[in-house]
Amino acid sequence: TLKALLVILLPVHPLWKSPVSVPGGTRQSPINIQWRDSVYDPCLKPLTIQYDPSTCLHIWNNGYSFLVEFEDSADKSIITVGPLECHYRLKQFHFHWGAINEWGSEHTVDSKVFPAELHLVHWNANKFSSFEEAISEDNGLAVIGVFLKIGTHHKGLQKLVDALPAVKHKDTSVEFDVFDPSCLMPSCPDYWTYAGSLTTPPLTESVTWIIKKRPIEVDQDQLEEFRLLLFTSAGEEEKKMVDNFRPLQPLMNRTVRSSFE
Numbered sequence: 527t528l529k530a531l532l533v534i535l536l537p538v539h540p541l542w543k544s545p546v547s548v549p550g551g552t553r554q555s556p557i558n559i560q561w562r563d564s565v566y567d568p569c570l571k572p573l574t575i576q577y578d579p580s581t582c583l584h585i586w587n588n589g590y591s592f593l594v595e596f597e598d599s600a601d602k603s604i605i606t607v608g609p610l611e612c613h614y615r616l617k618q619f620h621f622h623w624g625a626i627n628e629w630g631s632e633h634t635v636d637s638k639v640f641p642a643e644l645h646l647v648h649w650n651a652n653k654f655s656s657f658e659e660a661i662s663e664d665n666g667l668a669v670i671g672v673f674l675k676i677g678t679h680h681k682g683l684q685k686l687v688d689a690l691p692a693v694k695h696k697d698t699s700v701e702f703d704v705f706d707p708s709c710l711m712p713s714c715p716d717y718w719t720y721a722g723s724l725t726t727p728p729l730t731e732s733v734t735w736i737i738k739k740r741p742i743e744v745d746q747d748q749l750e751e752f753r754l755l756l757f758t759s760a761g762e763e764e765k766k767m768v769d770n771f772r773p774l775q776p777l778m779n780r781t782v783r784s785s786f787e
């Protein structure tokens with residue numbers, strides 16, 4: 527809409543934050559995925575996802591997004607196969623979203639921006655003994671990216687949305703006993719995969735990205751609940767938690783592979 531365009535063009539718009547980049551970074555994220563430049567790799571198998579809902583610990587607002595964290599002291603919630611050579615343990619999932627539906631995702635597909643993007647963050651439990659150790663190592667992390675689009679109400683997400691008022695302010699958390707993140711996966715197994723980085727500091731180049739081709743649908747009210755969260759702590763001047771996405775980074779010398787023709 528014209529309003530959206532005018533808002534974006536304002537020089538003060540958060541979109542024009544200097545693209546924080548790692549000096550000498552050659553594999554930074556997010557990127558635009560040009561569908562026709564992606565290369566079908568017949569060796570890529572479907573991802574195997576085994577999540578144990580009882581490993582869910584709590585939701586917390588870390589002042590950048592809201593995270594749902596999982597107990598990762600054993601191989602209870604893992605992903606394996608797909609583009610991966612090891613098994614990776616689920617540590618947390620979180621989202622990135624915009625102030626309005628015209629933007630919000632970190633990755634784009636043929637320059638199409640989605641209103642939000644889900645990231646499920648896993649660490650390589652074959653090679654490392656903790657998330658903190660894996661974060662700065664080659665093949666240390668695997669992050670599944672799922673696009674959100676506005677459509678029908680998402681029943682599984684609603685349990686999460688209902689808990690958000692309890693974590694409105696930065697550094698607040700609430701216990702979250704049982705939640706199965708596989709309810710947030712699209713049914714289609716197709717994905718793109720490429721070698722990238724974390725999209726927030728420390729921006730380490732340790733991530734195998736697995737971007738699902740199909741988005742999940744959430745309704746307008748559910749996304750509006752995300753936008754009621756705050757970047758700020760209780761008592762500070764309120765700043766709405768919106769536009770918490772990093773600008774696109776150069777592809778450099780990388781190929782995006784697809785698991786589908």
Ligand SMILES: CCCCNCc1ccc(S(N)(=O)=O)cc1
Binds near residue numbers: 658
């Ligand atoms: C050492 C503490 C780091 C906590 N934060 C890590 C982190 C940053 C970005 C992403 S993302 N947005 O690339 O999935 C995941 C996890």
Ligand SMILES: [Zn+2]
Binds near residue numbers: 621622645725
């Ligand atoms: Zn993220």
